[in-house]
Amino acid sequence: MKQLVALRVNGELHEVYVPVHKTLLEVLREDLGLTGTKHGCELGECGTCTVLVDGEPILSCLTLPVEVQGRDIITVEGLATQGVPHPLQVAFAELNAAQCGYCTPGMLMSAKALLDRNPDPAPDEVREALAGNLCRCTGYVKIVDAVRLAARRQQGDLGAVVEEIERALNEGVVREPGS
Amino acid sequence: MPTNGYDDRKNRSNLGSHLKQETSVVGRPLMKVDAMSKVTGQAIYADDIHLPRMAYARLLPSTQPHARIVRVETSKAEALPGVLAVITGRDLPIKYGILPVSQDETALAVDKVRFVGEPVAAVAAVDEETAERALELIEVEYDPLKPIMSIEEALEDTEVRIQEYGHGGNIHKMVSLQFGDVEAGFAEADYVREDLFFYQGNNHLAMEEHSAVAHYSPDGKLTLWSATQTPHYVHRALAKVLELPPSRIRVIACHPGGGFGGKSDPFHHEICAAKLAMLTGRPVKITLTREEVFYAHRGRHPVLMWVKTGVKKTGEITAMHFRSMLDGGAYGSYGVATTYYTGALQTVTYKIPRYKFEGLRVFTNKPPCGPKRGHGTPQPRFALEVHLDKICEEMGWDPAEWRQQQACEPFSLTANHLRITTIGLKECIEKVVAASGFREKFRKLPYGRGVGLACSAYLSGANLPIYWNDMPHSGAMVKVDRGGGVTVYCGSTDIGQGSNSVLAYVVAEVLGVRPQDVAVVTADTDLTPVDLGSYSSRVTVMTGNAAIEAAQNVRELLFQAAADELGTTSDQLDAAGGRIFRRDDPGVGLPFAKVAQLAEARFGTLAAVGSFTPPKTPGRYKGAGVGPSPSYSYTACVVEVDVDPETGWVRVPTVWIAHDIGRALNPILVEGQAEGSVYMGLGEALMEEQVFRRNLHKIPSMLDYKSPTFLETPDIETILVETNDPHGPFGAKEAGQGPLLPVPPALCNAIYDAVGVRIDELPVTPDKILKALERKAKGQDPRVGPTRMPHVEWVEPIYVEPPDLRHDPSLMPATKPT
Ligand code: FES
Ligand code: FES
Numbered sequence: 003m004k005q006l007v008a009l010r011v012n013g014e015l016h017e018v019y020v021p022v023h024k025t026l027l028e029v030l031r032e033d034l035g036l037t038g039t040k041h042g043c044e045l046g047e048c049g050t051c052t053v054l055v056d057g058e059p060i061l062s063c064l065t066l067p068v069e070v071q072g073r074d075i076i077t078v079e080g081l082a083t084q085g086v087p088h089p090l091q092v093a094f095a096e097l098n099a100a101q102c103g104y105c106t107p108g109m110l111m112s113a114k115a116l117l118d119r120n121p122d123p124a125p126d127e128v129r130e131a132l133a134g135n136l137c138r139c140t141g142y143v144k145i146v147d148a149v150r151l152a153a154r155r156q157q158g159d160l161g162a163v164v165e166e167i168e169r170a171l172n173e174g175v176v177r178e179p180g181s
Numbered sequence: 182m183p184t185n186g187y188d189d190r191k192n193r194s195n196l197g198s199h200l201k202q203e204t205s206v207v208g209r210p211l212m213k214v215d216a217m218s219k220v221t222g223q224a225i226y227a228d229d230i231h232l233p234r235m236a237y238a239r240l241l242p243s244t245q246p247h248a249r250i251v252r253v254e255t256s257k258a259e260a261l262p263g264v265l266a267v268i269t270g271r272d273l274p275i276k277y278g279i280l281p282v283s284q285d286e287t288a289l290a291v292d293k294v295r296f297v298g299e300p301v302a303a304v305a306a307v308d309e310e311t312a313e314r315a316l317e318l319i320e321v322e323y324d325p326l327k328p329i330m331s332i333e334e335a336l337e338d339t340e341v342r343i344q345e346y347g348h349g350g351n352i353h354k355m356v357s358l359q360f361g362d363v364e365a366g367f368a369e370a371d372y373v374r375e376d377l378f379f380y381q382g383n384n385h386l387a388m389e390e391h392s393a394v395a396h397y398s399p400d401g402k403l404t405l406w407s408a409t410q411t412p413h414y415v416h417r418a419l420a421k422v423l424e425l426p427p428s429r430i431r432v433i434a435c436h437p438g439g440g441f442g443g444k445s446d447p448f449h450h451e452i453c454a455a456k457l458a459m460l461t462g463r464p465v466k467i468t469l470t471r472e473e474v475f476y477a478h479r480g481r482h483p484v485l486m487w488v489k490t491g492v493k494k495t496g497e498i499t500a501m502h503f504r505s506m507l508d509g510g511a512y513g514s515y516g517v518a519t520t521y522y523t524g525a526l527q528t529v530t531y532k533i534p535r536y537k538f539e540g541l542r543v544f545t546n547k548p549p550c551g552p553k554r555g556h557g558t559p560q561p562r563f564a565l566e567v568h569l570d571k572i573c574e575e576m577g578w579d580p581a582e583w584r585q586q587q588a589c590e591p592f593s594l595t596a597n598h599l600r601i602t603t604i605g606l607k608e609c610i611e612k613v614v615a616a617s618g619f620r621e622k623f624r625k626l627p628y629g630r631g632v633g634l635a636c637s638a639y640l641s642g643a644n645l646p647i648y649w650n651d652m653p654h655s656g657a658m659v660k661v662d663r664g665g666g667v668t669v670y671c672g673s674t675d676i677g678q679g680s681n682s683v684l685a686y687v688v689a690e691v692l693g694v695r696p697q698d699v700a701v702v703t704a705d706t707d708l709t710p711v712d713l714g715s716y717s718s719r720v721t722v723m724t725g726n727a728a729i730e731a732a733q734n735v736r737e738l739l740f741q742a743a744a745d746e747l748g749t750t751s752d753q754l755d756a757a758g759g760r761i762f763r764r765d766d767p768g769v770g771l772p773f774a775k776v777a778q779l780a781e782a783r784f785g786t787l788a789a790v791g792s793f794t795p796p797k798t799p800g801r802y803k804g805a806g807v808g809p810s811p812s813y814s815y816t817a818c819v820v821e822v823d824v825d826p827e828t829g830w831v832r833v834p835t836v837w838i839a840h841d842i843g844r845a846l847n848p849i850l851v852e853g854q855a856e857g858s859v860y861m862g863l864g865e866a867l868m869e870e871q872v873f874r875r876n877l878h879k880i881p882s883m884l885d886y887k888s889p890t891f892l893e894t895p896d897i898e899t900i901l902v903e904t905n906d907p908h909g910p911f912g913a914k915e916a917g918q919g920p921l922l923p924v925p926p927a928l929c930n931a932i933y934d935a936v937g938v939r940i941d942e943l944p945v946t947p948d949k950i951l952k953a954l955e956r957k958a959k960g961q962d963p964r965v966g967p968t969r970m971p972h973v974e975w976v977e978p979i980y981v982e983p984p985d986l987r988h989d990p991s992l993m994p995a996t997k998p999t
Contacts, residue, residue: 032231037229040226040438043471047883047884077222087221095212098852129891133890133892141857141859141861142894167212170211171695171697173209173211174209174210174211
């Protein structure tokens with residue numbers, strides 16, 4: 003049985019006609035082409051599929067699209083503002099907090115939810131908030147560092163961020179004391 | 182250069198095997214070249230690929246651990262609307278396997294199944310749901326055979342055989358090597374000790390489940406996109422099994438979402454997707470479920486070990502004898518190599534003048550084991566470092582000092598003829614001891630708290646290839662565009678460790694351009710020269726050297742063209758900062774793009790190739806193929822623990838790790854490898870295990886297969902030690918696997934320091950601690966671990982005389998001409 007569902011994802015309205023039991027994860031990836039959201043278990047065990055719904059992190063593999071109709075869904079593709087990457091994205095890239103990068107979209111979403119409610123989290127608060135997201139590559143160290151680095155930075159304009167990225171790519175990243 | 186918290190001196194190389202003493206790219210903590218694509222969700226992983234008309238495939242798993250297949254009935258499945266094709270073992274009967282000596286796999290079971298979860302049939306349908314419904318309609322009739330589920334059962338039961346080849350019975354492989362008269366060594370020792378250890382198997386648990394997409398075009402070309410670490414080997418296996426010429430197969434490795442060795446074999450699902458694409462004429466995608474990943478496995482071998490070592494009162498080791506028994510699961514995979522690896526690298530850390538190794542691998546009715554980070558060496562390293570800790574305790578030696586005194590010499594040969602080049606072990610120990618405050622803490626912390634030390638070594642790539650051939654292990658091609666852009670092509674696969682960035686760094690360094698100006702094309706068998714793959718920690722050393730050679734070759738053309746213009750000869754030029762200029766007068770130069778145009782006008786299209794073949798191996802006996810490497814990395818680790826004697830719960834607040842990286846091409850990437858290794862080593866030491874109950878995998882889900890989260894992972898302090906290895910690209914050695922090895926034994930040594938019990942069996946779960954504490958309270962041996970090694974008739978060892986172990990300057994390899 004199929005049904006028509008209206009989803010607002012990254013500010014865009016989509017109407018999809020999908021089987022009732024198809025998960026939000028599958029609809030995002032397969033029907034909307036938003037493959038930035040990943041999956042590692044489809045059973046709610048790894049956090050890889052995390053997206054934000056009205057600012058709260060949820061596991062899209064356990065969510066049915068009907069449950070989130072009309073609500074604000076943000077995926078990794080929606081983190082940048084008018085082409086300017088979110089400070090979390092830049093910090094993750096700079097500090098090598100994304101190795102294979104597969105857990106990264108989910109991590110970023112959980113981290114964004116954290117920073118939105120706690121703009122300057124202590125390391126333990128970061129660990130607590132991200133404990134539902136598994137990463138097999140990084141040993142989590144640089145992820146904690148990156149979230150804190152992002153917290154210390156203000157979101158810049160496009161020019162400044164592009165410069166920052168250029169510099170990190172060609173000259174070396176800034177490792178602030180205590181980062 | 183802006184202040185970045187890194188010491189500028191890191192950018193200077195002493196040995197400088199590659200031209201420049203001063204570098205402008207190498208040594209800097211740069212952002213990876215593909216980092217932004219990963220953090221924006223734009224990097225493409227295999228399951229992200231969506232092609233027009235794409236069909237979906239699923240595999241039917243065996244429900245039996247060991248059985249003959251009497252009948253597979255697929256007609257009902259075929260009749261289901263939406264089903265496009267159904268295949269069984271009969272459609273793909275040709276055997277394959279990663280090693281030439283164990284071509285024992287078929288894409289789908291043919292007449293026998295050997296483990297629960299082994300694929301028996303595959304279906305392609307218009308969507309996944311239809312494919313799954315079709316699987317339910319396939320009937321398989323099995324004739325059950327006795328399952329063999331452990332090393333002991335495999336050795337006892339010689340009647341029921343899982344495979345029809347090998348050493349006999351259920352022994353897949355048995356090896357026995359002896360270097361010198363170990364018995365004489367034990368006789369002259371003042372103290373001889375024997376210990377038994379067991380290291381449980383575990384899974385890589387890469388976050389991404391394996392996935393592949395196949396497309397067979399009407400012009401008869403097959404393309405496979407796959408989450409693989411080894412596109413070259415997948416290419417070979419597809420050609421063999423599908424009986425297609427290699428020239429009509431293209432394998433593209435997508436970004437694997439983690440590998441750790443788990444995506445290094447050619448897999449069932451890759452071959453099935455290809456076959457189904459050929460049959461249906463449509464692209465076919467197959468993505469494993471997490472449960473299927475546990476069945477595809479190729480994870481850490483469970484290994485039972487026995488070690489005997491003799492020492493003098495003065496500290497020297499007189500001889501060592503090591504035995505290992507590996508539980509291989511149902512197929513060969515890398516297992517023969519793994520077996521040798523459990524005996525190969527014992528000798529490259531401390532001076533061992535006489536050494537004997539006996540090892541065997543058995544087949545059992547479980548998913549096949551294979552290579553996981555450290556491939557066959559974490560298990561013996563665990564045994565060895567705990568065993569040596571016990572010897573130090575018994576002899577009253579300081580475990581750090583003793584290890585430093587006994588460390589191998591630089592540029593020396595080991596008893597088993599492995600050539601050591603640079604060795605930073607002593608410095609690693611010194612640094613990690615200082616950083617952790619080991620001396621102030623060891624045997625001095627209050628009950629329940631403790632510290633432990635362990636060391637290790639790992640290879641920077643295997644000197645011998647997996648299949649015998651005389652060709653290079655790695656090839657690279659560099660093309661220079663008339664606009665000044667540079668492209669490097671190489672078969673290597675970036676599995677997250679940053680190998681694409683390493684290619685950009687070394688090429689940028691040689692050509693004097695910025696990493697951003699270098700485009701990187703990798704892991705595509707149509708486009709890129711062969712690189713054997715991302716395994717055995719070979720990529721930085723081998724592809725790095727190949728890319729340097731290619732870049733130097735193309736730079737020679739650029740220099741020749743620039744020389745005339747600059748009124749000098751090409752050997753007087755240098756390249757840096759996007760310019761080519763006179764070394765004697767750096768103000769006189771030309772922009773890189775301008776030189777590219779001059780060179781293209783003079784020589785035609787600008788491109789050059791480079792390749793890397795590892796140095797010849799000194800050892801010439803059977804079994805010498807596993808262990809030799811261009812260089813060895815060294816690691817020392819201190820783990821601090823907090824053990825709750827009431828609950829047996831172990832908390833690890835901090836781990837210090839010092840790693841001899843040769844030279845860090847990018848320190849932030851090396852740190853990432855060390856941190857990830859510490860995390861993974863702790864996971865194996867404390868909780869991860871692939872175990873079976875009643876012939877079934879006990880925990881094929883992420884919820885039940887426990888792995889460390891943010892909360893269980895300690896603070897990790899990484900210290901990099903640089904030794905500038907003459908074989909390394911700009912002096913570099915490996916970092917991806919070595920730092921895992923000392924973590925489990927350091928943990929166990931710390932637990933002993935904390936509560937006085939020995940856990941000689943991984944993982945160290947709370948129940949084992951409680952059991953050992955209970956034994957201690959009763960006055961029994963305060964130890965939990967194996968108590969016996971099954972009896973086997975070992976084959977006569979191959980006897981090889983050890984070389985002179987002293988430092989030998991003639992072993993110093995010639996510096997590469999630049
Ligand atoms: S995919 Fe693992 S929690 Fe959703
Ligand atoms: S970066 Fe690979 S799983 Fe986190």
